[in-house]
Amino acid sequence: MLIDTHAHVSDEKFDADRDAVLARAFAGGVGAIVEIAEEERQWPKARALAEKHPGRVFWSVGFHPHYAGDADAGLVDRMRVELDHPALVAVGEIGLDYFRNPHPPAVQKDVFEKLLRLAAEAGKPVVIHCREADAASRAAQEDMLALFQKVFTGPMPTAPRGVLHCFQGHADIARACIGLGFLVGADGPLTYPNAKALRALFEALPLDSIVLETDSPYLTPQAWRGQRNEPAYISATAQALADLKQVSLPELLEQTSLNAQRLFKVTFPSN
Numbered sequence: 001m002l003i004d005t006h007a008h009v010s011d012e013k014f015d016a017d018r019d020a021v022l023a024r025a026f027a028g029g030v031g032a033i034v035e036i037a038e039e040e041r042q043w044p045k046a047r048a049l050a051e052k053h054p055g056r057v058f059w060s061v062g063f064h065p066h067y068a069g070d071a072d073a074g075l076v077d078r079m080r081v082e083l084d085h086p087a088l089v090a091v092g093e094i095g096l097d098y099f100r101n102p103h104p105p106a107v108q109k110d111v112f113e114k115l116l117r118l119a120a121e122a123g124k125p126v127v128i129h130c131r132e133a134d135a136a137s138r139a140a141q142e143d144m145l146a147l148f149q150k151v152f153t154g155p156m157p158t159a160p161r162g163v164l165h166c167f168q169g170h171a172d173i174a175r176a177c178i179g180l181g182f183l184v185g186a187d188g189p190l191t192y193p194n195a196k197a198l199r200a201l202f203e204a205l206p207l208d209s210i211v212l213e214t215d216s217p218y219l220t221p222q223a224w225r226g227q228r229n230e231p232a233y234i235s236a237t238a239q240a241l242a243d244l245k246q247v248s249l250p251e252l253l254e255q256t257s258l259n260a261q262r263l264f265k266v267t268f269p270s271n
């Protein structure tokens with residue numbers, strides 16, 4: 001089964017044909033989608049999308065680091081209220097982004113730590129945005145790892161603590177996070193001809209630590225590059241990962257959907 005563990009179908013780019021996009025995904029073998037709300041105005045939209053497609057669309061309540069400067073004293077309490085929703089499976093995306101982000105690291109880290117603590121206290125997995133491979137992102141990923149070590153003390157839980165979504169960063173950071181109980185998300189860029197370093201990264205990571213995602217409407221796989229991405233296109237990323245791991249597509253789908261179900265503590269419908 002294909003599970004799109006990270007999509008933004010509530011994005012306005014889907015306003016004209018959202019139902020058709022979801023129908024195409026489900027007809028194309030996608031069993032379930034996790035809709036990621038990345039800012040507070042999107043929370044009601046993601047919640048409503050999950051309510052409209054019960055058992056098919058789940059959602060995650062997030063606060064992307066690009067909005068770190070808007071975090072006020074009531075944010076954590078407002079987010080806590082959302083955690084009781086029956087289709088809510090995670091907290092995120094949350095994280096650190098020192099690349100093209102106006103908010104100083106200290107501000108981002110403060111918000112990120114509060115939201116990590118909220119998730120840990122509620123027993124919810126986290127969806128982490130902290131992903132590029134440039135120098136600023138190396139610093140962000142080191143700070144992320146330090147915060148994980150500070151917040152996630154105690155014994156390793158049986159379920160994953162979260163996922164580094166669309167990870168394109170450093171192999172040593174990925175391995176350290178996997179050691180702390182995190183998974184890593186693979187996306188469309190795995191299909192790009194020039195993405196050799198990214199493919200090498202995923203080739204070296206254990207398959208039981210990888211989930212598939214689209215990040216729709218962004219990160220469109222090579223076959224549709226230049227167009228809007230959508231959950232149905234996850235099949236291309238799945239095939240690229242199967243080729244890389246030298247396993248059959250059914251084996252790849254079985255393992256990655258198992259990983260997604262462990263991560264979100266949900267049994268997804270078999271398509």
Ligand SMILES: [Zn+2]
Pocket residue numbers: 093129165166
């Ligand atoms: Zn992201």
Ligand SMILES: [Zn+2]
Pocket residue numbers: 006008036038093215
């Ligand atoms: Zn995203």
